[in-house]
Amino acid sequence: MHHFASRGFSSLLVAGLLLGLIGACKPLPETIPPAAKTTADPPPPASPRLIAVEPAATAPPEDPAFQSWLEELAREARTLGIRDSTLAAALQGLQPLPQVVTHSRQQAEFVLATSEYVRRMVSEHRIREGRRHRDLHANLLQEVEEKFGVPHSVLLALWAIESDFGQGRMRYPIVDALATQAYQGRRQSFFRKELLAALTILDQEHLQREDLRGSWAGATGQVQFLPSSYLAYAVDFNGDGQRDIWNEPADILASAANYLVRAGWKKGLNWGMEVSRPAGFDPSLAGLDQRRSPSEWRQLGIREASGPDDRSLALLLPDGATGPAFLVSDNFRTLLRWNRSIAFALAVSQLAERIAEQPTTGASSSFFAETPEKTRLP
Numbered sequence: 001m002h003h004f005a006s007r008g009f010s011s012l013l014v015a016g017l018l019l020g021l022i023g024a025c026k027p028l029p030e031t032i033p034p035a036a037k038t039t040a041d042p043p044p045p046a047s048p049r050l051i052a053v054e055p056a057a058t059a060p061p062e063d064p065a066f067q068s069w070l071e072e073l074a075r076e077a078r079t080l081g082i083r084d085s086t087l088a089a090a091l092q093g094l095q096p097l098p099q100v101v102t103h104s105r106q107q108a109e110f111v112l113a114t115s116e117y118v119r120r121m122v123s124e125h126r127i128r129e130g131r132r133h134r135d136l137h138a139n140l141l142q143e144v145e146e147k148f149g150v151p152h153s154v155l156l157a158l159w160a161i162e163s164d165f166g167q168g169r170m171r172y173p174i175v176d177a178l179a180t181q182a183y184q185g186r187r188q189s190f191f192r193k194e195l196l197a198a199l200t201i202l203d204q205e206h207l208q209r210e211d212l213r214g215s216w217a218g219a220t221g222q223v224q225f226l227p228s229s230y231l232a233y234a235v236d237f238n239g240d241g242q243r244d245i246w247n248e249p250a251d252i253l254a255s256a257a258n259y260l261v262r263a264g265w266k267k268g269l270n271w272g273m274e275v276s277r278p279a280g281f282d283p284s285l286a287g288l289d290q291r292r293s294p295s296e297w298r299q300l301g302i303r304e305a306s307g308p309d310d311r312s313l314a315l316l317l318p319d320g321a322t323g324p325a326f327l328v329s330d331n332f333r334t335l336l337r338w339n340r341s342i343a344f345a346l347a348v349s350q351l352a353e354r355i356a357e358q359p360t361t362g363a364s365s366s367f368f369a370e371t372p373e374k375t376r377l378p
């Protein structure tokens, strides 16, 4: 269970990453504080030179404390059975990544409303790419869906949101990113455990440190598994002996499906539905822990509540009492085991429906109606 819970990233964190990337494109300040200059300094160069400057990108000064921390880490890794040769290659020249520290500190500064987050995630570009990949991998998707019982549209939506089908989120070598956070981040014991899992992956899968790429937060591969989740749930679906979630669509899709099944995915159960509320509806009836049958919700005035009465549905008001309302099923809760953010699970659900061309929330949805043009992600 801890694997599922520990994998979560909040929408704030995701949004922080996006905005962090946008922020990284901003030009650097052109002036240097006078105290830092000598009188002999030439005038500042024209701004184009500044664009190429990556602030403190590499090679911070040698940090003896970090080196002894690494040695201690290596001792623990050896007790887990990780080979010396793997450790030597993986830890050679390892340094904290300043960019990772920056991202980690910035994450709480960016807050997006759920509606805005979903609009950004469910872009026309992603819907088109989702359908293209659906056609490209039609046979494979059918095999995976038959074996695991997870709709292929949900798998495509996860693949799209996590990495744009492998185009994004592979920026950092995650051993470096995890070491940075384990050494100086805010959740050191969590990241240390993930770092040891990453070293185990290098050892078991005969990978090099550079092969294991992912996000600054340490999730890796095209469906963004934390290393501990990889070890527990990744699947070799094409049978070549490697669980390759970085390159191999069969392994990527089956690993995502296996994760959801192990998290409790129920075959044939829809995520839920957008609903409207009667005038004077009591917003205190909302919340994931307040589950009622469809007929109970209808009695409370939610007339769109449908489905067999053995279902338990929870009402969500993600943007507050005046925003959109959703009744969500147990499979929506399973998506929350992938990522604890309600905004994330809504985005996956909405994108899956649109890739499948069966949207239950149409143009009239409060999520999609008011946006003049869908936001493209970089």
Ligand SMILES: [Ca+2]
Residues within 6 Å of the ligand: 235, 236, 237, 238, 239, 240, 241, 242, 243, 244, 248, 251
């Ligand atoms: Ca494989």
